Amino acid sequence: xxxxxxxxxxxxxxxxxxxxxxxxxxxxxxxxxxxxxxxxxxxxxxxxxxxxxxxxxxxxxxxxxxxxxxxxxxxxxxxxxxxxxxxxxxxxxxxxxxxxxxxxxxxxxxxxxxxxxxxxxxxx
Numbered sequence: 001x002x003x004x005x006x007x008x009x010x011x012x013x014x015x016x017x018x019x020x021x022x023x024x025x026x027x028x029x030x031x032x033x034x035x036x037x038x039x040x041x042x043x044x045x046x047x048x049x050x051x052x053x054x055x056x057x058x059x060x061x062x063x064x065x066x067x068x069x070x071x072x073x074x075x076x077x078x079x080x081x082x083x084x085x086x087x088x089x090x091x092x093x094x095x096x097x098x099x100x101x102x103x104x105x106x107x108x109x110x111x112x113x114x115x116x117x118x119x120x121x122x123x124x
Contacts, residue, residue, distance in 0.1 A: 027032055030100035031090060034062035037080060047076040047089065057105075066101075078105060085122040 034045045040059035046052050058064050067115065074090035087110050095101050095112070102113045113120040 027099065028066075029090070031065045031074060032062055032100050032102040033057065033064075033076075033089065034102070034104045035059055036104045036106055038107070041080045044079040045076055047074055049074065083107075087120070087122060 007037065033045065035057040037043060042059065043057045045057060045063065055063050055065045073088055073092065076087060076089045078085045078087070087104060089110070090101055098112065098114045103110050104113065106119070109119055109121040111117045
């Protein structure tokens with residue numbers, strides 16, 4: 001095999017190995033969601049984590065998921081009183097620097113805490 005052919009082959013193998021390493025050794029993520037609604041109400045929460053499962057977060061309490069690897073996005077539905085809202089609780093582009101990703105739920109929208117608060121409005 002000529003030198004150029006061998007070099008191209010080695011580069012292709014290296015690219016494949018890097019791709020496998022990213023997919024097999026993802027960063028473990030922690031997602032934390034706290035209920036800070038005023039007036040105090042339970043929040044029902046369901047997210048796209050495997051199967052849809054309904055969680056109830058009492059006022060002042062929180063829910064935490066551990067050990068997400070290769071998490072690209074996490075879409076959640078929130079319900080309290082007569083309101084239903086949805087929000088992407090993890091977006092790799094927006095939240096790639098947070099771990100743990102701590103969120104609080106407010107009536108106006110969720111806020112992520114990463115040293116300072118970044119608040120978002122609920123999508124229409």
